[in-house]
Amino acid sequence: MNIKYITYLLSGLLLFLLFPSCSDNDTTTNYNSSSKDAQIYSFGISAIAPISKDSVKRAQDSIRFIQVNKTRFAIDQVAGVIYNPDSLPFGTVLDTVKVAITFNPSSSPSQVLITTPDSINGYIWNLTDSVSFGKLPVKFTVTSQGGTLKSYNIDIRTHKIDPDTMLWKQMTSYPSTFGESKTILKSSVFYTYGLNGSTPLLYTADKGSVNWAKQTLSGFPAAVKAESIFLRNDVFYALDKTGNSYSSVNGKDWTKLTNGKTVISILGVLPAANRVDDQLLVTYNNGGKYYFGKTKDLVTITEVSTISVSPTDNQVPSNFPLQKAASFTSVSTNKNKRMLILTGGVNTAGAELSYTWLIKDSDDGLEMSPFIKNTLFKGAGLSNFVYGDKLYALSNNKFYISALWGESWIVAPNKQKLDPKISARTGQTAIVDDSNYIWIFGGVSGGKGVSDVWKGRLNSLIP
Template sequence: MRIKFLSVILSFLLMSIAISSCLDSDENYEYSSDATIRAFGIDTITKGVYYKFTIDQLKREIYNVDSLPMGADSIIKRILIDTLTVTGWVTSGLNDTVFNMNDSVDLRKPIKLKVHAADGITTREYTIKVNVHTQDPDSLIWREMPSLPASPASGKQRSVVLNEDLLVYTSTTTAYRTSVSNPASIQWGNLITISGLPSDAKLTSIINFDNRLYTTAENGKAFYSDNGTNWEEMDMQGMYMVTFLAGIPADEVTGSENMLTGIFAKDGKNFFCAKSAGETTWKEGEEVPSDFPLKEIYSTVFTNASGIKQTVVVGNVEETVEATIPWFSKDGLVWADMSTPTDFSCPAMKNPAIVYYGSQFHMMGGEFKTIYSSLAGIAWNESADKFRYASEKVIIKGDEDEEETIEYESLFEGKGDYSLAIDKNHYIWIVWNQDGSVWRGRLNKLGFKQQ
C-alpha cells in the first residue's frame, strides 16, 4: 500500500514541477499580420436599398458598381459605415485616429482608411469611393444616330430587332442592318439583299416572335425568316392571312405557351387566330370588330396586377376614329378594347406605336408633338416634362408685366412616317421614311444596373 501511495505522490510532484517550469518560462505569442478589409458596407439609402461594395485587394480600392441614385449626395454627407471587417483595427485622418463606426462620415468624396494588423507592424491603406449617378433617372434622353445611307425608295419601311441586329426594311428586296450589341458603335454598311419575299409583301406587318420574323402579303400568303435576309413561305393550310398581330409570351401563372397571333379571312369576314410555336394547326378565335387595327400594328407586353402577362396592340384602323384605342389579349383568340371616357382617352394618331416602358404605357406617333402616358393603358395624359421627344428650348418673351416662359418644341414634329423598335438594352429606335434619319432614346434609369 505504501509503495502505491508513494507512486501517487511522485506523480503529483512531477506534475507540479512541470507546471512550475511552464509558469517560469517566457511565452512567445505570434500575432496576425493580416491587414486587409474583408467586408465593407454602408447604411441603406433611400427606400431601404442596400448597395453592394466591391473590394479590390490589389488596388486597395473599395467602391460600388451600382451607382447610388442622383441626389444621394445629401444622404452620404453624413452616413454610417455599418460593415467593416478586419482582424486588427482601423485608423483614419492625418493623425491616424482610431476609426469609430458609431460616427457618421462624409462619403461625397473618396476617403482613406488605414488597416493595422494585429501584430502592430503591418498596415494597408484603402481608398473608399462611393459612385453616385449624375443623370436624372426619369429623363428620356435622345441622341441622333448615323442616318441610313439612302431614304426608303418606296416611302414605307419597317424596323425590327432580331437577336443582336436592328433591321430596317426599305423594300421587299432591300434592307439595312446594324448591330445593337455595342450601342457606342452604329454602322449601317451596305444595302443587303432580301430573298423570298413577293413584291406585294406587307413590310409594315413584319413582327418578331420567338426570334423569328413573320409577315404577310396582299394575296393572303404568309412568310417567315430566321435571319431576316432569307424568307420562306409558310404552310397556312389554305388560310388567307390578313396580318400577323403579335407574339404572346408564355405565362407561368396560366400555364400558356408562346403564341403567335394573327388575323385571317374566311367567307368575307376576319377572325382572330393563334398557334403555339410547336404546332402547325391554328386555333380560330372571335370575329374581328370593325374598329380593330389592321395595319401598321405595334405591340407591347405587360404584367397585370394578378401577375398575368397581357399583350397590347395599336395600329391604323380603316374607319375614322376620335381616339387611339389599344386592344389587349391573353391568348390571341379574344381581344378587348381598352376604351375610356373621351376626357381620358389618347388623342387620335396616325401610325400610333405603344410601348410598355419604365412601368408605364406610352403612346408615340401622330405629329410627334407630345408623348402620351398611362399607368394601366386606359386613362391617358400628356407625359411628364422629362419624358418627351428630342426637343429644343424656346424662350417666349412676355409683355411688360409678364415674365419670360420656357417651352420645348419637338425636333420630331412634321417628320412624317416612321418605324419604331426597342432593343434588349431598352433603347427606343425611330427611323424616319422621309430622310432616313435615325434617333435613339432611352429612359436614364433603364440603363442603370440597379433600378
C-alpha cells in the same frame, strides 16, 4: 527509502504540473490581449438627409438615403480596401454620413486617423462624429493599443452613368425619301418598304453596319398598305388597298394569294406556345360586316367564332381598331404575358381611338381585354413596344409608359425624351433589338417623308 522516493516523485510530479499551467496562463493572456489588433471587423454608413423645402426633392432624397443606409460593405484585409460591391445610385453624394465600425471586441483602438483630400495630414476621429465622403480618396488608419497601424482606403462606389437616361445616336439615313413606310427586322437585316409616289421601294441593311442597299421588287403591290406588312415565321405578308393578299419568302419576290376574302387589315402576329403555331390575326369584310380571322399563310383564313368581349356576336366591335393600330407581339413562356397588343388606330367608322387591346389566342376564339381610360394620345401613326417590362407608346415624338400593360399611361420622364434633332413625325417604325436598342425608322413629318434612322437605349438596360 521507499517513502522518500515516493515523496520525491510526488514533488517532481507536482512541479511538472505547475510549470505547464503557468506557461499556459501566460499564453492565454497574450492571446486574449488585442493590443496589436488594428483590424476593422465591419464597416457601415447611414446617411443624414438634408431637409429640403421642395417636396419632390425630399421624396427623392428619402429614396436615395434609404438605399445608402442599406448599402453593404466588404473588407479586403490583405489589400486594405473597404468597398461596396453594389454601386450606389448615380449622382449620390455623401457629404455627411454616420460611420459605424466594429473592432476586436476585446480591445478598442488607441486612435483612428482619417485623411481626405481636404485634410492631407488627417484628423483624429472620435468614432461618433459624422464623416464626409464628398471627396475621395478617404483613408482610415487604425492604431491599436499596442502601437500596430493598419490603413484602409474607403472606396465608395457609385454608378458612373445615369441609369434613367436614354441616349440617342443617328444612324445612316435612307438613300432617298418616301412617304408611308414600314421596317421589318428579319434575323439581323432590316427591310424597309416605302412608296415614292406610286413606286414601291425596298432598302435593306445589316443591323451591324446599317449601309442601305436598294433592292429590286417583283410582284409587290404599288397600292400597298404599309402598316399591313408583317413577318411570321420568316415569311413576309402584306395587303393592298383593295383587300388583296401577298406573301414573300425573301422579302423581294412577292406572290399574290387567293383566299376568297377582302382582307381589311393584318393586325399582327397572335403568339402561341410554339413559334410554329403563331398565326396572323386579320380582319375582313363580308357583306359589309367586319370579322376576325386567323391564318398561318394568308391563304386559309379561319373565321373567329367567339370573342370574349361579345360572346353572342363575333363581329369586330365598334370600339376596336379595325386598322392603323400600333401592333406589338409579346412572346413569352409565361402565358399571361403571351399576347398581341394593339394601341390606338381607327374603328370601323374611321374614328380615332385611344384604347389599348390585349389579345390572346384560345381554342374557343379570342380573349380580348380593352383598356379605355387613356386620354394622352390616340389615332393612327403610333408605335408601341415592350421595353424593360413596361409597355411604351410613341406618339408625335413623345414616349408614354404603362406599367400595367395599357390600363393606364404616363408621360415618360424628361430623361427619356427623343433627341431634339429628331423631327416630329408620325407613322414611324419602332423596333427593339436584342441589345435593348430602340430603333426609329422614317415616318412622315409635315406631310413629307423623312429618311433618318435613329437608335437609343436606356443606360439601365445596357446588357
